[in-house]
Amino acid sequence: MLTANPGGIQISKTITLAASGGSESLNCFTLTGSVWVRQLWGVIQDATSFATCTAASFILYEATGPSTNQLTKNDGVLSAMAVGTVFAKVGLAGVTFGVLNNAAGAVLEPGAAGQIFSEFMVTQRTGAVVTTIQFQYTTAATPIIGTAQIYATYTPLTAGSKLIPA
């Protein structure tokens, strides 16, 4: 955990990107019940082979259905980003996640003065269907080799609700 945040619980999950000339969806967090996600972001931790990483986004995925809901627009680009690059949900689902490329000092602001992270609520599909927040992307690399640490800060909305690393 990075920081104590009495207003929420912070969790993280390391994901390994390994697709070869195609797309991949990686489970980040498993949802139980309903939660208020206050912050969702990631940082590139390894970029051994990371020349192309496009169509990147966060989604809510239901194992039975299956059904998906975009959490960020599916056109994020992390191609050739270096270790330490941060990407974050700073807009609505129709907006690409913000990227802070650390090739130079970088500043990311909200669209209007105020809060930078864009909050949302998510609900698990009824019937104990496994419901996850995923990171998905497409690559032309054969294969892509990289890892990212994904973080979320959330607050449960109902008794027993939670978000845990998948």
Place this chain on the structure above:
Amino acid sequence: MQSTESNGTTVHKDITFTVAIGNQWLNCFTITGSVLVQRLWGIVSAVTTFTNCTSACFDLNDGAATIQLTAASGVLSGMPVGTIFAKAGLAAAAFVVLDNTAGDVGESTVPLEWSESIVTQKSGQPTYLRMGISTTDNPVAVVMRISCQWVPLTPGSKVT
């Protein structure tokens, strides 16, 4: 000085402007990694000569490039000790000033809100959150205490 707040850590730095008829930028904080800057503000804490202070702003400097955090149009000329200035808008807006010559309220046409930003260090390079001013005083002599409330976004990230 550093203290733990309910939702972030606040750091403070005292800076002294001494330039004679010209511009001066002073490093306030060093950025390591990536952090969420929740609040950024300052207070005029000691004044000897402070008749003229214009083009005042906060920025981020990585040694090669500068990114504005507030517009370079802040005016603190003649402000007394106790005057507050704060980033309450996007980078294109000057910081809000609460002149304590009289009671003052930090509002505008919309409810005043601290304006957050995510700030990232240039990889491998010292990256500073700075304050800059321009003055016609010869020289200016003023001390300000700059404060920043922040939250780390990656392991080891910090504002110091």
